[in-house]
Amino acid sequence: MTLDDIRSAGKAGLARGLAELERSPDAPATVALLDAAFAAPVAHVVGMTGPPGVGKSTLMNALIAAWRQQGRSVGCIAVDPSSRRSGGALLGDRTRLTTDPEDQGVFVRSMAARDRLGGLSGLTVSAMVLMRALFDVVLIETVGVGQSETDVVAVADTVLFCVQPGSGDSLQFMKAGIAEIPHLVVVTKADMGAAAGRAMADVQGALSLGGGDNEGWTVPVLMVSSNTRDGIDMLVSGIDSHAAFLAGGHRLRRLRHLQAEAWLVDAVRERFGREGVRRAGDLSLAEGASPFGRLAEVSQYLKID
Numbered sequence: 163m164t165l166d167d168i169r170s171a172g173k174a175g176l177a178r179g180l181a182e183l184e185r186s187p188d189a190p191a192t193v194a195l196l197d198a199a200f201a202a203p204v205a206h207v208v209g210m211t212g213p214p215g216v217g218k219s220t221l222m223n224a225l226i227a228a229w230r231q232q233g234r235s236v237g238c239i240a241v242d243p244s245s246r247r248s249g250g251a252l253l254g255d256r257t258r259l260t261t262d263p264e265d266q267g268v269f270v271r272s273m274a275a276r277d278r279l280g281g282l283s284g285l286t287v288s289a290m291v292l293m294r295a296l297f298d299v300v301l302i303e304t305v306g307v308g309q310s311e312t313d314v315v316a317v318a319d320t321v322l323f324c325v326q327p328g329s330g331d332s333l334q335f336m337k338a339g340i341a342e343i344p345h346l347v348v349v350t351k352a353d354m355g356a357a358a359g360r361a362m363a364d365v366q367g368a369l370s371l372g373g374g375d376n377e378g379w380t381v382p383v384l385m386v387s388s389n390t391r392d393g394i395d396m397l398v399s400g401i402d403s404h405a406a407f408l409a410g411g412h413r414l415r416r417l418r419h420l421q422a423e424a425w426l427v428d429a430v431r432e433r434f435g436r437e438g439v440r441r442a443g444d445l446s447l448a449e450g451a452s453p454f455g456r457l458a459e460v461s462q463y464l465k466i467d
Protein backbone atom coordinates (compact mmCIF):
# COMPACT_ATOMS: atom_id res chain seq x y z
CA MET A 163 0.00 0.00 0.00
CA THR A 164 1.33 3.43 -0.90
CA LEU A 165 0.49 6.76 0.67
CA ASP A 166 -1.57 7.63 -2.40
CA ASP A 167 -3.53 4.36 -2.14
CA ILE A 168 -4.40 5.31 1.42
CA ARG A 169 -5.26 8.88 0.51
CA SER A 170 -7.64 7.81 -2.20
CA ALA A 171 -9.32 5.17 -0.04
CA GLY A 172 -10.12 7.53 2.85
CA LYS A 173 -10.63 6.23 6.36
CA ALA A 174 -11.06 2.64 5.21
CA GLY A 175 -7.68 2.96 3.48
CA LEU A 176 -6.04 4.28 6.62
CA ALA A 177 -7.54 1.44 8.66
CA ARG A 178 -6.00 -1.01 6.18
CA GLY A 179 -2.69 0.84 6.32
CA LEU A 180 -2.63 0.67 10.12
CA ALA A 181 -3.47 -3.04 9.97
CA GLU A 182 -0.43 -3.46 7.70
CA LEU A 183 1.80 -1.66 10.19
CA GLU A 184 0.57 -4.00 12.87
CA ARG A 185 0.72 -7.23 10.88
CA SER A 186 3.99 -6.79 9.03
CA PRO A 187 5.99 -3.93 10.50
CA ASP A 188 9.19 -5.13 8.82
CA ALA A 189 7.85 -5.82 5.34
CA PRO A 190 9.68 -3.71 2.74
CA ALA A 191 6.35 -2.24 1.59
CA THR A 192 5.55 -1.14 5.14
CA VAL A 193 8.96 0.43 5.60
CA ALA A 194 8.59 2.21 2.26
CA LEU A 195 5.17 3.50 3.29
CA LEU A 196 6.54 4.85 6.56
CA ASP A 197 9.55 6.43 4.87
CA ALA A 198 7.21 8.18 2.43
CA ALA A 199 4.95 9.36 5.26
CA PHE A 200 7.92 10.53 7.29
CA ALA A 201 9.10 12.64 4.36
CA ALA A 202 5.70 14.30 3.88
CA PRO A 203 4.56 15.64 7.24
CA VAL A 204 1.41 17.75 7.20
CA ALA A 205 -0.06 17.69 10.67
CA HIS A 206 0.90 19.43 13.83
CA VAL A 207 1.16 16.67 16.44
CA VAL A 208 -0.44 17.35 19.80
CA GLY A 209 0.15 15.06 22.76
CA MET A 210 -2.25 15.15 25.67
CA THR A 211 -1.49 13.61 29.02
CA GLY A 212 -2.70 13.78 32.60
CA PRO A 213 -3.96 11.53 35.39
CA PRO A 214 -6.79 9.02 34.85
CA GLY A 215 -10.23 10.61 34.82
CA VAL A 216 -8.98 14.17 34.44
CA GLY A 217 -11.13 14.60 31.34
CA LYS A 218 -8.71 13.95 28.49
CA SER A 219 -11.07 11.98 26.27
CA THR A 220 -13.88 14.45 26.77
CA LEU A 221 -11.48 17.24 25.89
CA MET A 222 -10.39 15.29 22.85
CA ASN A 223 -13.99 15.33 21.64
CA ALA A 224 -14.27 19.06 22.24
CA LEU A 225 -10.98 19.73 20.42
CA ILE A 226 -12.00 17.57 17.48
CA ALA A 227 -15.27 19.51 17.20
CA ALA A 228 -13.42 22.85 17.30
CA TRP A 229 -10.85 21.81 14.70
CA ARG A 230 -13.52 20.35 12.43
CA GLN A 231 -15.41 23.63 12.65
CA GLN A 232 -12.29 25.36 11.35
CA GLY A 233 -12.24 22.86 8.50
CA ARG A 234 -9.14 21.05 9.76
CA SER A 235 -8.94 17.27 9.52
CA VAL A 236 -7.97 15.38 12.66
CA GLY A 237 -6.39 12.01 13.31
CA CYS A 238 -6.46 10.73 16.90
CA ILE A 239 -4.64 8.02 18.76
CA ALA A 240 -5.85 7.07 22.23
CA VAL A 241 -3.21 5.00 23.97
CA ASP A 242 -4.77 2.39 26.21
CA PRO A 243 -2.50 1.61 29.14
CA SER A 244 -4.67 -1.20 30.45
CA SER A 245 -4.21 -3.43 27.46
CA ARG A 246 -1.05 -5.49 27.27
CA ARG A 247 -2.00 -7.06 24.02
CA SER A 248 0.49 -6.10 21.35
CA GLY A 249 -2.23 -5.24 18.89
CA GLY A 250 -4.75 -2.47 18.66
CA ALA A 251 -7.13 -2.09 21.53
CA LEU A 252 -10.84 -1.95 20.94
CA LEU A 253 -11.72 0.99 18.78
CA GLY A 254 -13.29 3.80 20.68
CA ASP A 255 -12.82 1.84 23.88
CA ARG A 256 -11.80 4.61 26.20
CA THR A 257 -12.48 7.49 23.94
CA ARG A 258 -16.19 8.07 24.59
CA LEU A 259 -16.32 9.27 21.05
CA THR A 260 -19.11 11.53 19.95
CA THR A 261 -17.91 12.35 16.45
CA ASP A 262 -19.80 11.51 13.30
CA PRO A 263 -18.56 8.17 11.91
CA GLU A 264 -19.39 9.39 8.40
CA ASP A 265 -17.05 12.37 8.70
CA GLN A 266 -13.98 11.55 6.59
CA GLY A 267 -12.10 14.35 8.32
CA VAL A 268 -11.87 12.60 11.69
CA PHE A 269 -10.20 9.31 12.39
CA VAL A 270 -9.82 7.87 15.89
CA ARG A 271 -7.84 4.81 16.76
CA SER A 272 -7.36 3.33 20.19
CA MET A 273 -4.09 1.48 20.71
CA ALA A 274 -2.51 -0.71 23.31
CA ALA A 275 0.45 0.63 25.18
CA ARG A 276 3.38 -1.69 25.49
CA ASP A 277 4.25 -3.34 28.78
CA ARG A 278 5.36 -0.24 30.54
CA LEU A 279 2.30 1.42 32.02
CA GLY A 280 1.19 4.19 29.76
CA GLY A 281 4.25 3.88 27.58
CA LEU A 282 4.03 4.19 23.86
CA SER A 283 4.47 1.19 21.64
CA GLY A 284 6.44 1.25 18.43
CA LEU A 285 3.13 0.97 16.65
CA THR A 286 1.97 4.26 18.16
CA VAL A 287 4.95 5.99 16.63
CA SER A 288 4.45 4.49 13.17
CA ALA A 289 0.73 5.23 13.31
CA MET A 290 1.51 8.82 14.27
CA VAL A 291 3.92 9.19 11.35
CA LEU A 292 1.38 7.77 8.91
CA MET A 293 -1.43 9.95 10.25
CA ARG A 294 0.85 13.00 10.28
CA ALA A 295 1.06 12.73 6.50
CA LEU A 296 -2.72 12.53 6.11
CA PHE A 297 -4.35 14.99 8.52
CA ASP A 298 -4.01 18.63 9.53
CA VAL A 299 -3.79 17.78 13.21
CA VAL A 300 -2.82 14.59 15.01
CA LEU A 301 -3.86 14.25 18.63
CA ILE A 302 -2.45 11.56 20.92
CA GLU A 303 -3.99 10.86 24.32
CA THR A 304 -1.91 9.02 26.91
CA VAL A 305 -2.72 8.47 30.55
CA GLY A 306 -0.13 9.93 32.82
CA VAL A 307 0.86 7.28 35.32
CA GLY A 308 4.12 7.82 37.13
CA GLN A 309 6.86 8.67 34.69
CA SER A 310 4.98 7.82 31.55
CA GLU A 311 3.93 11.41 30.96
CA THR A 312 7.34 11.81 29.48
CA ASP A 313 6.65 9.27 26.75
CA VAL A 314 4.32 11.52 24.83
CA VAL A 315 7.13 14.06 24.63
CA ALA A 316 8.92 11.60 22.37
CA VAL A 317 6.23 11.85 19.67
CA ALA A 318 4.44 15.16 20.03
CA ASP A 319 5.29 18.66 18.81
CA THR A 320 3.10 20.27 21.44
CA VAL A 321 2.37 18.64 24.79
CA LEU A 322 -0.73 19.46 26.84
CA PHE A 323 -0.80 18.47 30.46
CA CYS A 324 -4.26 18.22 32.01
CA VAL A 325 -4.97 18.76 35.68
CA GLN A 326 -8.28 18.63 37.45
CA PRO A 327 -9.60 21.05 40.06
CA GLY A 328 -9.41 19.94 43.67
CA SER A 329 -7.38 16.84 42.95
CA GLY A 330 -4.01 17.92 44.25
CA ASP A 331 -2.78 17.19 40.74
CA SER A 332 -0.86 20.39 40.69
CA LEU A 333 1.04 19.20 43.72
CA GLN A 334 1.76 15.92 41.98
CA PHE A 335 2.75 17.91 39.00
CA MET A 336 5.39 19.68 41.02
CA LYS A 337 6.59 16.55 42.79
CA ALA A 338 6.94 14.56 39.62
CA GLY A 339 9.24 17.27 38.36
CA ILE A 340 7.36 17.40 35.11
CA ALA A 341 6.93 21.13 35.15
CA GLU A 342 9.33 21.23 32.22
CA ILE A 343 7.43 18.80 30.06
CA PRO A 344 4.23 20.49 28.93
CA HIS A 345 3.97 23.40 26.53
CA LEU A 346 0.47 24.18 27.74
CA VAL A 347 -1.21 23.26 31.00
CA VAL A 348 -4.95 22.75 30.90
CA VAL A 349 -7.11 22.93 34.00
CA THR A 350 -10.12 20.81 33.06
CA LYS A 351 -13.70 20.94 34.34
CA ALA A 352 -13.69 24.71 34.75
CA ASP A 353 -17.43 24.45 35.34
CA MET A 354 -16.59 23.12 38.80
CA GLY A 355 -16.27 26.68 40.03
CA ALA A 356 -13.79 28.12 42.49
CA ALA A 357 -11.75 24.92 42.71
CA ALA A 358 -10.73 25.41 39.08
CA GLY A 359 -9.40 28.88 39.85
CA ARG A 360 -7.39 27.50 42.76
CA ALA A 361 -5.97 24.72 40.61
CA MET A 362 -4.94 27.32 38.08
CA ALA A 363 -3.16 29.40 40.70
CA ASP A 364 -1.43 26.28 42.08
CA VAL A 365 -0.16 25.30 38.66
CA GLN A 366 1.05 28.80 37.95
CA GLY A 367 2.93 28.67 41.24
CA ALA A 368 4.43 25.29 40.38
CA LEU A 369 5.48 26.49 36.95
CA SER A 370 7.20 29.55 38.32
CA LEU A 371 9.42 27.21 40.37
CA GLY A 372 10.23 25.06 37.36
CA GLY A 373 12.60 27.43 35.66
CA GLY A 374 13.32 25.01 32.82
CA ASP A 375 14.79 26.21 29.59
CA ASN A 376 11.94 26.48 27.16
CA GLU A 377 13.86 28.48 24.58
CA GLY A 378 11.70 31.50 25.25
CA TRP A 379 8.31 29.80 25.31
CA THR A 380 6.19 30.72 28.33
CA VAL A 381 3.88 27.90 29.35
CA PRO A 382 0.31 29.19 29.47
CA VAL A 383 -2.18 27.76 31.96
CA LEU A 384 -5.66 27.61 30.47
CA MET A 385 -8.97 26.74 32.04
CA VAL A 386 -11.43 24.77 29.96
CA SER A 387 -14.74 23.07 30.36
CA SER A 388 -15.42 20.39 27.80
CA ASN A 389 -19.03 20.34 28.99
CA THR A 390 -19.79 24.00 28.38
CA ARG A 391 -17.04 24.40 25.72
CA ASP A 392 -15.69 27.39 27.66
CA GLY A 393 -12.02 27.97 26.95
CA ILE A 394 -11.81 25.51 24.07
CA ASP A 395 -11.20 28.22 21.46
CA MET A 396 -8.49 29.71 23.66
CA LEU A 397 -6.87 26.30 23.89
CA VAL A 398 -7.02 25.85 20.12
CA SER A 399 -5.32 29.20 19.60
CA GLY A 400 -2.81 28.42 22.37
CA ILE A 401 -1.83 25.27 20.49
CA ASP A 402 -1.57 27.29 17.26
CA SER A 403 0.68 29.80 19.02
CA HIS A 404 2.99 27.03 20.11
CA ALA A 405 3.00 25.64 16.57
CA ALA A 406 3.95 29.09 15.28
CA PHE A 407 6.67 29.31 17.92
CA LEU A 408 8.09 25.95 16.80
CA ALA A 409 7.99 26.98 13.18
CA GLY A 410 10.46 29.76 13.98
CA GLY A 411 14.22 29.13 13.94
CA HIS A 412 13.89 25.56 12.64
CA ARG A 413 12.74 24.43 16.09
CA LEU A 414 10.17 22.02 14.72
CA ARG A 415 12.57 20.43 12.27
CA ARG A 416 15.19 20.00 14.97
CA LEU A 417 12.66 18.59 17.44
CA ARG A 418 11.40 15.99 14.98
CA HIS A 419 14.92 15.07 14.00
CA LEU A 420 15.87 14.44 17.64
CA GLN A 421 12.67 12.43 18.16
CA ALA A 422 13.45 10.28 15.13
CA GLU A 423 16.99 9.60 16.35
CA ALA A 424 15.77 8.72 19.84
CA TRP A 425 13.15 6.41 18.33
CA LEU A 426 15.79 4.64 16.23
CA VAL A 427 18.04 3.97 19.22
CA ASP A 428 15.04 2.73 21.24
CA ALA A 429 13.93 0.46 18.43
CA VAL A 430 17.41 -1.05 17.99
CA ARG A 431 17.68 -1.57 21.74
CA GLU A 432 14.27 -3.20 21.85
CA ARG A 433 15.23 -5.66 19.13
CA PHE A 434 18.88 -6.33 19.82
CA GLY A 435 19.48 -5.10 23.36
CA ARG A 436 22.16 -2.76 24.57
CA GLU A 437 24.76 -4.93 22.90
CA GLY A 438 22.95 -4.39 19.60
CA VAL A 439 23.06 -0.65 20.04
CA ARG A 440 26.79 -0.89 20.71
CA ARG A 441 27.42 -3.08 17.67
CA ALA A 442 25.29 -0.84 15.45
CA GLY A 443 27.72 1.99 16.10
CA ASP A 444 26.67 5.35 14.75
CA LEU A 445 22.88 5.61 14.88
CA SER A 446 22.63 9.28 14.04
CA LEU A 447 20.40 10.25 11.16
CA ALA A 448 21.13 12.66 8.35
CA GLU A 449 19.03 15.82 8.46
CA GLY A 450 15.46 14.91 7.52
CA ALA A 451 16.24 11.21 7.09
CA SER A 452 13.58 8.68 8.03
CA PRO A 453 14.36 6.33 10.91
CA PHE A 454 12.28 3.49 9.45
CA GLY A 455 14.41 2.59 6.46
CA ARG A 456 17.46 3.04 8.62
CA LEU A 457 16.12 0.61 11.23
CA ALA A 458 15.57 -1.95 8.48
CA GLU A 459 19.18 -1.54 7.30
CA VAL A 460 20.61 -1.72 10.79
CA SER A 461 18.48 -4.77 11.61
CA GLN A 462 19.70 -6.53 8.48
CA TYR A 463 23.28 -5.81 9.38
CA LEU A 464 22.92 -6.91 13.01
CA LYS A 465 21.21 -10.16 12.03
CA ILE A 466 23.89 -11.13 9.52
CA ASP A 467 26.78 -10.07 11.69
Ligand SMILES: Nc1nc2c(ncn2[C@@H]2O[C@H](COP(=O)(O)OP(=O)(O)OP(=O)(O)O)[C@@H](O)[C@H]2O)c(=O)[nH]1
Nearest residue numbers: 213214215216217218219220256305351387388389
Ligand atom coordinates in the same frame (compact mmCIF):
# COMPACT_ATOMS: atom_id res chain seq x y z
N1 LIG B 1 -17.96 18.73 35.15
C1 LIG B 1 -17.20 18.29 34.15
N2 LIG B 1 -16.92 16.99 34.05
C2 LIG B 1 -16.15 16.56 33.05
C3 LIG B 1 -15.62 17.47 32.08
N3 LIG B 1 -14.86 16.78 31.22
C4 LIG B 1 -14.92 15.48 31.60
N4 LIG B 1 -15.69 15.34 32.69
C5 LIG B 1 -16.03 14.07 33.38
O1 LIG B 1 -14.87 13.49 33.93
C6 LIG B 1 -14.92 12.07 33.83
C7 LIG B 1 -13.68 11.53 33.14
O2 LIG B 1 -13.63 12.02 31.83
P1 LIG B 1 -12.73 11.36 30.70
O3 LIG B 1 -12.76 12.28 29.54
O4 LIG B 1 -13.08 9.97 30.46
O5 LIG B 1 -11.30 11.39 31.40
P2 LIG B 1 -9.92 10.75 30.88
O6 LIG B 1 -8.86 11.63 31.39
O7 LIG B 1 -9.98 10.48 29.44
O8 LIG B 1 -9.90 9.37 31.65
P3 LIG B 1 -8.95 8.11 31.35
O9 LIG B 1 -8.93 7.92 29.86
O10 LIG B 1 -9.61 6.99 32.04
O11 LIG B 1 -7.62 8.46 31.91
C8 LIG B 1 -16.21 11.75 33.07
O12 LIG B 1 -17.18 11.40 33.99
C9 LIG B 1 -16.56 13.05 32.40
O13 LIG B 1 -17.93 13.21 32.18
C10 LIG B 1 -15.95 18.87 32.21
O14 LIG B 1 -15.54 19.74 31.43
N5 LIG B 1 -16.74 19.21 33.27
Ligand SMILES: [Mg+2]
Nearest residue numbers: 218219256257
Ligand atom coordinates in the same frame (compact mmCIF):
# COMPACT_ATOMS: atom_id res chain seq x y z
MG1 LIG C 1 -9.55 8.79 28.30
